[in-house]
Amino acid sequence: MAEMIKLFVNGNEVEVEAGKNLIDAIGAVGIEIPHLCYHPALGADGNCRMCLVGLEEGGPPLVPACKTPAAEGMKVLLDADHIKKIQHDVLEFQLINHPVDCPVCDQAGECSLQDYYMTYDGQKSRMTVPQVTKSKKMDFGCGVVHDQERCVLCGRCVRFCRQITRTGELGIVNRTDTARVAIFPGRPLDNRYAVNVVDLCPVGAMTSADFRFKQRVWFMKKERGVCHGCSRGCNITIDHNREKDQDDLIYRFRPLFNEQVNGYFICDEGRLSYRDENENRLTEARLSKTTISLDRAVTASLKEFKRAEGIVILISPDCSLEQMVSIKSLAEELGAPLSGFSDGYIKKGDGDDYLIQDDKAANRAGLTALNIDSSQSAFEEALAKAGLLINFNNDLSLFYDESSLKKLFKEKRVIGVTSRDTKLFQMANLVIPVASFTEYSGSIINCDNILQTFNRAITKNDAPLDMSEVAALLGGPLKTNGDRYDKLKKIVVSLNDFNPDTIPATGLKLT
Amino acid sequence: MEVKILSAKFDIEDGHKLEIAKQHGAYATIDKLFSMKPEEVIEEVRNSGLRGRGGAGFPAGVKWGFLPKGTGKPVYLAVNSDESEPATFKDRYILVKDPHMMIEGIIICSYAIGSHDTYIYIRGEYTSQVKALQAAIDEAYEAGYLGDKVAGHDFKLEVTVHRGAGAYVCGEETGLLESIEGKKGQPRAKPPFPAVAGLYGCPTIINNVQSIASLPFILEKGAEAYKVYGTEKSSGTHLFGISGHVEKPGMYELPLGLPLLEVVEKVAGGVWKGRKLKGVIPGGSSTPVLTPEEAKTVTLDYESMAEHKTMFGSGGIVVLDETVDMVKLVENLIYFYHHESCGQCTPCREGLGWMLKIIKKVVRGEGEISDIDLLSELCDNIEMKTVCVLSAACTMPVRSYLTKFRHEFDAYVSEGASTAEANQE
Amino acid sequence: MSDRSQLISTGEPFKFDQERDTEFERLIKRYPERESMILPALWLTQEQEGWISAEAIAYIADRIGTFASKVFECATFYTMYHLHPMGKYHICVCRTLSCWLRDKQAIVDYLRDEIGIEPGQKSEDGKFSLEEVECLGHCGTAPVVQINGEFHEEMDVEKLTALLAELN
């Protein structure tokens, strides 16, 4: 527990955390100080001057809140007329050379400047002389598009590339009001986290080529999620919308702050992985390339089980713990060996010392916790002996090329339980569609042994089933989530106290 | 009225050369210096009342005392030779005519503050001056006054010249440090102050060339001898630069405290061409202008200037004769400060550009009374809201012209540009 | 100030000559951090080439081991760095207060008529470029003109005529 101190804001005593600056300290108790350049991940720069607050007694009368540590007994003045006037004045300077054409700006609806304008100014411009003109729609690389005229020169993007990615592609060139953000010619953004500058930018100066003008932000619904792009499990905000007569579609993933997992950022690949949730989805069951109903698919599967001379079950390391335990129980029921073989998910050397992991599996730690064998030899031996493979969404094509897969599946029957309509699953005799990770609730354990849960964010028009439910339909004994949790607790020591409702949103570090 | 303390060697032929300078007493204080304790040196300087000659007038000895002790980090000395405030042209004389006086001052200061690395930040435009300075430093190294053992004493001192490249804001002490570190000269927010975290994050003292060059005299003759010159609170002498509409513009060393108008008359030959006086800028373009009436009572020291709601500044006196168009002068001023704004913080970056466009509009004869009011309101809205005081260096003088010569601005609005201009003639 | 961020590319790789190389290595020892060499390296480049190209900025960044964006920032922030080739004689006229009071405009007008270029431009034959600059620290001898770094004080049209005649 952090040390608490008492100070006064507008004469009222508040208790805040020591060691933080005024913006964060009193922001935590719900009192907002306007600011543009300060960002907790990047530190205080002190250039925007939006955060000037008054101090009564002692010290200079006017201080930037971002640069001022909260101190015991401090008397902070926010709502006095002269302070409000200063905020208004600084905002006016911020706006005089700003286009203020919010209706055609992509940031509208989530723009700090627009918000402050509504709160503190809202007046007609007194600027009767020509504005400074700069460049627009500049391709900065990595799918980042920059508009110099909208930029308020807060320097967040520049600091991000210098302090966080240490790639330093961006700079603020020139001085005076001709200063602008630029890349050095021929050295555009070139790092795997670049699009974070779009989220960091408090205004509409940095936009994502992928998202630009696809949706007005106020139409979208926001849900929390956990990225399944690698074993980091970064927390994300899923922005989605169901337009009239259409399906629920995801428009973007954005980072969601989680101090112990990903901080404020996510990688660009993870960010773009929302596309896989929308595209190339398996929506209907198929038997030998013919569309069939789910019921028929289940009946057909059960027939396959009976006919098969030996079954082997393969599970994806992306599955949630609930899915894993369901499938494990099904395997026990069928007396089938279960494999989590997924070496293909590990891209040696791809990870970095920041967020990205070599292991592209979201829940390999779950496989380990449930004692599911993942070795290549065990999988291949079991498969060699079996006549039927039930593949629960494991992307074997990450490991085997097409000819090896053909060899592997030779004279085997294959049932694919999958969310993706890929080449691999097109090789299966029977496929059953299931929900992808934004469409079900579940829990996973990340590379640092942090248990995270997430809820269903998306509900498709023809919502596919959760893999756990499919396992139950195929004869798995665990029919409800209650059953699944009970079983989990039994077999995983570290999950003895497992109750998904009590896991904090920030995750639970398992010991 | 003139005295020759700092400028004692300026008229000596080849006085900038070590050999000649030594014949006239250069480096004579070094042995005395090393016989003293650093605290004693600081005490002597504090007693002398020497105030920073870069513009702010902060007592040098007091500033040195702010250095934290025992940080384990190196202490740096940065000598401010940016000299970019319009109407200031004094440090250059020291650099060219008596560089060894400054180097000796650097040795004194370094010993007092326990620093072994000095950077002299010199403005880029001083092309021949930087060569002269480097030549003097090379001589000092050669003669053993700089290097591993200063004049044979167990004290190491390295002096490096760092060239600016056209940015007034690098005269601001933290902009200067940023520039040495290889960055844009964008001033830092304070605290922390440079004495605590300055160059490369280490404790740093920044002093103006003239402040540093004043040290050998103080050390040699003592604080009392220095205080013979000047007033009680503004002791010593200063290199004043007098420019503008006087018969004999130039650089003059004078004790502080002399009546301004007398200096203009007697030293600088009075207003040129027999014209009448319209105003005086007392200490560089960033100091508020004085009307002839105000100028009558002001003396050349920090206190009197403050009493007259202006500043002593850098000692750059500009005399304005009756023909000066104050509206165009303000345009010239705002142009400068806008051009030199580092562009870092919002009110200065955006506000000075706005002010420039407004004053240009007025000068074109397209202004309205509300524009003049807006100008003066913008001065208030910008001032003290910024990271450094460059913005105030613009708004303070501009406000003074707007109040003291408001009728001239109004005339541009009511009579149109050409008539207003003609009336100035 | 006008936009200085449109760099010019020579299409040729840049490199210090022997003399600047030695000077670079000498200077870098004077600083505890390599980035302090950004300004000195830009100066060395300008001394060598007369101006600073995009290639030179990249070279400096790589040589120092820093981001090109940082060198780019400095090259555009400090107005004495020429980011395109100047005339054989680069004439700077001080436009600030004391020089303005002493009629710097007459100097600018004269040069404009005589050479036929506006401040900020270069003559077609490449002989002259003209620039209005801020206070040059010689206000007591205003108005002041600096040509290729050399100061000319107390200028008037007559002196300027004589001076121009000497330049070829």
Ligand SMILES: Cc1cc2nc3c(=O)[nH]c(=O)nc-3n(C[C@H](O)[C@H](O)[C@H](O)COP(=O)(O)O)c2cc1C
């Ligand atoms: C915009 C600005 C420009 C300045 N320019 C100079 C300068 O050119 N030379 C100088 O010595 N001080 C200049 N100063 C003052 C320095 O910040 C600093 O106070 C001074 O160098 C300290 O030295 P001193 O105490 O010996 O005067 C400037 C200050 C500001 C705000």
Ligand code: SF4
């Ligand atoms: S682009 Fe955005 S983040 Fe970057 S400096 Fe401009 S306003 Fe700030």
Ligand code: SF4
């Ligand atoms: S680092 Fe991994 S978990 Fe995080 S966003 Fe990227 S792919 Fe997703």
Ligand code: SF4
């Ligand atoms: S006041 Fe002006 S010069 Fe000073 S930091 Fe702000 S923008 Fe830069």
Ligand code: FES
């Ligand atoms: S948030 Fe404090 S100055 Fe920008």
Ligand code: FES
């Ligand atoms: S004003 Fe021209 S040199 Fe100072």
